[in-house]
Amino acid sequence: MNILVINCGSSSVKYQLIDMDGERQLAKGMVSRIGMSASVLTHKAAEKEEVKITREILDHIQAIEQVVAILLSPNHGVIHDVNEIGAVGHRVVHGGEHFTDSAVIDDSVMRELRNLIELAPLHNPHNIRGIVACQRTLPDARQVAVFDTAMHAKMPPYAYIYGIPYILYKRYQIRRYGFHGMSHYYVSQRAAAMMGKDRSELKIITCHLGNGASVAAIDSGTSIDTSMGFTPLEGLLMGTRCGDMDPAIILHIMSREELTLHEANTLMNKHSGVAGISGVSSDMREVIQASNEGNPTAKLALDTYCYRIKKYIGAYAAAMNGVDCVVFTGGVGENSVNVRRIVCDKMDYLGLKLDLDLNKTTRATETDVAASDATVRALVIPTNEELVIARDTKRLIDGD
Amino acid sequence: MPGTKLIIIGAGVMGQGLAEAIATSGNEVTLVDKTTKLAERGIKGISESMNREIEKWGLTESDKKAIMSRIYPTSDLNLSEDAEIIIEAIPDRMDVKKDLFEKVDSIARKDSVFITTTATLSISEIAAATERPRQVIGMHFLNPVTKIPVVEIVKGLKTNDDTFAKATEFAEMLSKEWITVNEYPGFVTTRVICPMLNEAMHVLMEGVASAEDIDHAMKLGFGFNVGPLTLADMMGLDVVMSWMENLLHELAEHKYNACPLLRKMVRAGRLGVKTGSGFFRYDEEGRQLGPATHPAEKEKTL
Numbered sequence: 166m167n168i169l170v171i172n173c174g175s176s177s178v179k180y181q182l183i184d185m186d187g188e189r190q191l192a193k194g195m196v197s198r199i200g201m202s203a204s205v206l207t208h209k210a211a212e213k214e215e216v217k218i219t220r221e222i223l224d225h226i227q228a229i230e231q232v233v234a235i236l237l238s239p240n241h242g243v244i245h246d247v248n249e250i251g252a253v254g255h256r257v258v259h260g261g262e263h264f265t266d267s268a269v270i271d272d273s274v275m276r277e278l279r280n281l282i283e284l285a286p287l288h289n290p291h292n293i294r295g296i297v298a299c300q301r302t303l304p305d306a307r308q309v310a311v312f313d314t315a316m317h318a319k320m321p322p323y324a325y326i327y328g329i330p331y332i333l334y335k336r337y338q339i340r341r342y343g344f345h346g347m348s349h350y351y352v353s354q355r356a357a358a359m360m361g362k363d364r365s366e367l368k369i370i371t372c373h374l375g376n377g378a379s380v381a382a383i384d385s386g387t388s389i390d391t392s393m394g395f396t397p398l399e400g401l402l403m404g405t406r407c408g409d410m411d412p413a414i415i416l417h418i419m420s421r422e423e424l425t426l427h428e429a430n431t432l433m434n435k436h437s438g439v440a441g442i443s444g445v446s447s448d449m450r451e452v453i454q455a456s457n458e459g460n461p462t463a464k465l466a467l468d469t470y471c472y473r474i475k476k477y478i479g480a481y482a483a484a485m486n487g488v489d490c491v492v493f494t495g496g497v498g499e500n501s502v503n504v505r506r507i508v509c510d511k512m513d514y515l516g517l518k519l520d521l522d523l524n525k526t527t528r529a530t531e532t533d534v535a536a537s538d539a540t541v542r543a544l545v546i547p548t549n550e551e552l553v554i555a556r557d558t559k560r561l562i563d564g565d
Numbered sequence: 566m567p568g569t570k571l572i573i574i575g576a577g578v579m580g581q582g583l584a585e586a587i588a589t590s591g592n593e594v595t596l597v598d599k600t601t602k603l604a605e606r607g608i609k610g611i612s613e614s615m616n617r618e619i620e621k622w623g624l625t626e627s628d629k630k631a632i633m634s635r636i637y638p639t640s641d642l643n644l645s646e647d648a649e650i651i652i653e654a655i656p657d658r659m660d661v662k663k664d665l666f667e668k669v670d671s672i673a674r675k676d677s678v679f680i681t682t683t684a685t686l687s688i689s690e691i692a693a694a695t696e697r698p699r700q701v702i703g704m705h706f707l708n709p710v711t712k713i714p715v716v717e718i719v720k721g722l723k724t725n726d727d728t729f730a731k732a733t734e735f736a737e738m739l740s741k742e743w744i745t746v747n748e749y750p751g752f753v754t755t756r757v758i759c760p761m762l763n764e765a766m767h768v769l770m771e772g773v774a775s776a777e778d779i780d781h782a783m784k785l786g787f788g789f790n791v792g793p794l795t796l797a798d799m800m801g802l803d804v805v806m807s808w809m810e811n812l813l814h815e816l817a818e819h820k821y822n823a824c825p826l827l828r829k830m831v832r833a834g835r836l837g838v839k840t841g842s843g844f845f846r847y848d849e850e851g852r853q854l855g856p857a858t859h860p861a862e863k864e865k866t867l
Contacts, residue, residue, distance in 0.1 A: 176627070223631045224591070294591070424621060425712075432622035 166251035167191065167244070168558050169236075169306070170551040171229070173256070173295035174288075174376065178228040181551040182236060182243060182250070185559050188552065191243045192236060196228040204228075208235050210243045225291055229298035252307040253299045254558030256347065256550060258288035258397060260312030262338045267315070267557045270296060270308040278310065284342075284396055287406075287434045309558040316346030317381070317388045324390040324484075341399075343391035345373040345495075347550040349381040352494045355546045359531060360490065368485040370478055373548065374504065375495035376404040376447065380474065382481035390484055392477050398433060401477065402470045404447035407437035409473070442466040449497045449504065471507040478508070482515055490542035491517060499529040499547050509543060516540030572597060572645045574665065575654035576607025576638070579682050582710025583654060585611045586739050588635040589711065595637045595644055604638035611636065614709070617850075645673050650735060652680045652704075657807060659686055663694040670695040678731050680704050684755045684804075685811040688721030688748050698723040702732050705752055706741075708800070717753060719746045750815035751808070758796075759808050759821070765793035766824035769844070776844045776856045794844040795853065797827075798837030806831050 166186075172179040181193040194208035204222035209215040218235075222228050236242050236250075244250065255270075261281045268274050275296070282289045296308055325341040326334060333339050349371045356371075357364040364386035371381045378401040381391040392400025392408075402408045419429050440447035443466035445455045455463035482488040492498075493505055502525050509519045518539040527534050527545050535543040571587060573580045576598040584607070587594040598604040612633065618624040645651050651673055655661060666679065673679075679701045681691050692701035703719030716739075718732045736743040746752045751759065765779050774782070780792020789796075797805050806823050813821035830836075830843065837843030838851050846854040 223634045422621070425623070428618075428621045428623040431624065435625050436622050 166559065166562075167249055168555045169250045169253045169299075169303075170554045170558070171232075171253060171255050171295045171299060172550060172554070173225055173228075173291040176376075178225060178232065178295065179551070180232050181555070183551070183555045185555065188555070193551070194232070194235070196222055196231060199223070199225065199228055206231055206235065208241055210241055213241070216241050225294040226298045226301075229295060229302060233302045247303055248305060250303055250306050252309060252558050252562050253303060254309045254311055254554040255292060255296050255299070256313065256554055257292045257310040258313045258344055259285035259342065260310075260314040261342070262340075264310070264312050265315060265318050267309055267311040267561055269561050270310055274310065285344075286396075286430060288397060307562055309561050311347065311554045311557045313344040313346045314342040316350045317341075317343030317391050319387050320389055320391070327395070339395055341391070341394040343379070343381065343388065344393045344397045345377070345379045345381075345391075346388075347553040348373045348494060348548040349379075349383065349388060349391070351549050351553050352492045352544075352546045353381075353383045353386070355531065356490055356492050356542075356544050359533065359544060359546070360542060367489045368487050369490055369492060370481050370485075370488050371492040371494065372474060372478070372498055372508075373495040374401075374474070374493065374498035374501070377406065378403050378474075378495065378497070380477040380481065382484050384485045390481060401473045402442075402466075403438045404449075405435050405438045405440045407433050407441070439466045439470055442469060449501055453501070453503050467503070468507070471504055474504075474508045475512070478512070478517070479515070488515070488517075488541055490544055492544045492546050494546050494548040499545055502527070505534065505543075505545070513539075517543060519543055569650060570648045571595070571650050571652065572648040573652045573654055574598075574642070574645070574669070575656075576604050576610075577654065577656070578610070578708060579706065579710065580652075580654035581607050581610045581614065582708060583652060583682070583706065584636050585614060585632070586711050588632045590738055590740065591635075592738065593635045593637070595639060595648070597639055597642055597644065599640060601638070601640045604640055608633075608636065608638045614711070618711075642669070643672055645669055645677075647674060648677055650678050650680060650731065652682065654682045657683055657686060657804070657811075659690065662686065662691050666691055666694045666701070670697060676700075678702065678728050680732065680735070682706055685751050685808050685815075687750070688719050689723065692721045692723060699725040700728050702728050703746075703748070703752075704732055704736070705746075705754065707754060714740075714742055716741045716743050717746045718743050719748055719752055721748050751812050755808055756812065759805065759812060762793045762797045762800075762805055763809060763821075763824050763827065766797070766826050766844075769794065770824060770826040798843035798845055798847070800837070801839055802827060802836045802843055803831050 168183050168185055170181045176199050178196045182191040184191055190211060192210040196204060196206050198204045199222055203219050206218040222231060236244055259281045261284060263277050278293055299308060327339060352371050353364060353369050356369055357367055369383040371383060373379050377397055379391055379393040381388045398406050400408050415429055439452055443452050443463040445452050445463050452463045452466055456467050478491060497504055505524055509517055516539055518536040519534050520536045524534040529547045532545045533542055534545055572595040573583050574597045576596050580596060584594050584596045596604055596607055598607060615624055615629045651669060653665060655665060681703050682705060683703055684705055688701060688703040692698035695701060701721055702724045705717040705719060707713040716736050720729060733743060768774060768779055769776055776794050780794050783789055783792045806827055809821055809823040834840060835842050838847050841847050842857050844857060846857045848854055
């Protein structure tokens with residue numbers, strides 16, 4: 166059976182078509198810069214040249230239509246009929262307390278997903294748009310939702326509860342959920358394999374650093390704490406999200422700038438973070454370049470970004486009474502030599518120290534970039550959320 | 566509801582607000598006005614409204630681009646031929662509404678639903694201009710449409726249940742709460758707010774308090790977001806007066822007599838935010854600059 170994996174981000178759609186017999190990837194690609202004038206569809210069929218198509222793609226529905234069209238195209242396609250797509254696995258960011266496992270999508274699941282939009286306004290609407298677009302384009306394929314929150318479901322209550330009246334947790338399920346579950350799960354598995362150990366013997370800190378970013382503390386295979394909370398807004402500084410801050414600040418801004426709830430929400434989710442501080446971009450590559458060229462707010466954004474990550478590593482080492490390895494993944498974690506270097510600078514008290522030369526040449530390949538005398542491994546591991554989603558989709562379809 | 570073919574007739578403030586709300590909900594919409602120039606002016610208005618929202622952190626440039634791409638301006642009324650829902654948003658005058666509905670009735674497919682956005686006029690009377698009175702319904706949105714979360718759904722005498730269901734579905738598509746109104750002059754919101762605005766004008770005219778103090782007291786005292794005189798300026802004083810006259814005409818009660826100060830200001834062309842001056846003065850962006858001297862005060866000082 167072929168499974169199409171769809172991962173709709175805020176401005177991108179990643180997709181993979183995977184033949185589950187042997188977990189062979191037939192094609193993969195990405196539509197990026199959705200909503201901007203020059204959107205790019207990058208498509209690569211197995212054993213063929215990568216193709217890049219630039220055109221205006223204004224929303225996720227258009228993006229999915231383009232993806233299905235190229236999978237079927239005579240030149241670049243890998244299938245001849247839409248029915249060769251047996252099922253679609255969707256990454257869905259927020260599963261709330263309702264979804265503790267993946268789910269086959271039906272009307273009641275869709276209703277529940279819509280109810281959860283409030284919890285992840287930057288993500289769930291795009292995920293839902295991806296599902297609706299696939300239902301339209303591939304009406305015969307089963308659809309499965311795989312949630313970012315499921316991996317963190319076993320966190321102890323003292324890690325997920327907030328310091329507000331307990332009745333509010335009971336009333337609105339306000340608690341830490343955590344996100345990027347598939348990524349933290351996948352890289353922690355790979356980390357154990359690279360170290361030749363079982364996950365049950367290891368204390369792992371995984372740093373998923375993409376446009377959204379989170380850190381997880383994985384003790385004996387269980388995520389015991391993570392930096393994102395009730396929504397993907399908490400924790401690290403991100404591309405356009407503010408991360409941790411004094412909650413009184415937003416009340417103060419709302420009153421001074423006379424903002425509505427919606428405007429305050431968009432301010433924190435879309436106008437803040439690295440883009441908000443630097444005034445340059447939400448893209449770390451552009452911010453680092455501007456910083457190198459002497460732009461002071463770009464440098465401040467980069468330093469703030471790295472400092473937050475460093476603080477979380479320290480906190481989670483304390484929470485687990487030690488750490489065996491720190492994993493860097495996600496677009497920034499896999500590729501940004503500078504971010505890894507700044508984060509790990511002066512961490513030798515903890516046993517974390519990079520081989521700076523090796524770090525400098527490592528991009529998006531499984532590599533241990535720790536210095537030979539370091540007691541804590543520093544692993545660069547390209548994430549593979551799609552494979553986790555495809556496996557879960559198959560498990561649910563088979564079990565149905 | 567997604568994929569439903571929608572057309573708005575009238576690219577004024579209400580038509581612009583509705584087009585923006587529909588496009589923001591992820592749906593496509595055609596915006597018609599008498600000339601291409603008027604329709605384009607509507608598009609410009611929507612663009613400016615979204616720029617203000619970006620300034621207030623409520624939106625990003627790429628959101629705006631995607632939303633704008635879903636709105637098609639045109640002067641071709643014949644495009645309503647295959648629309649499933651036709652929304653009228655032209656000035657609130659019975660004669661022009663009847664003319665338009667009669668014309669659109671002859672163009673549009675037989676199963677399409679007509680929505681009028683009138684604030685006070687009789688749905689039944691408008692519907693009588695068509696061959697399909699059961700498929701005509703009122704939806705009174707309040708300005709600014711994208712911000713006000715409620716709509717009055719007004720059933721005419723002959724409006725059927727299917728049409729009502731389509732209207733509620735449309736309201737939900739726009740994420741609006743709705744209330745059900747059985748047609749009666751002024752519905753709920755217009756009928757309750759107009760006498761209050763009128764009374765505030767009387768208080769000002771009689772020299773009881775300044776415009777600023779009246780608004781200040783009503784805002785803080787009763788939790789309104791804007792005071793009554795500012796609200797009248799925002800609605801347009803000519804519009805407020807026409808609503809009052811309509812209520813007076815329909816209900817024949819003394820309390821709906823428009824305040825003489827209101828009449829005087831409308832005659833003088835001081836219509837509120839849109840002319841830069843009403844009870845208060847405004848800049849081109851519609852920001853309040855301070856109180857305007859009103860005709861009654863001028864007479865006193867003379």
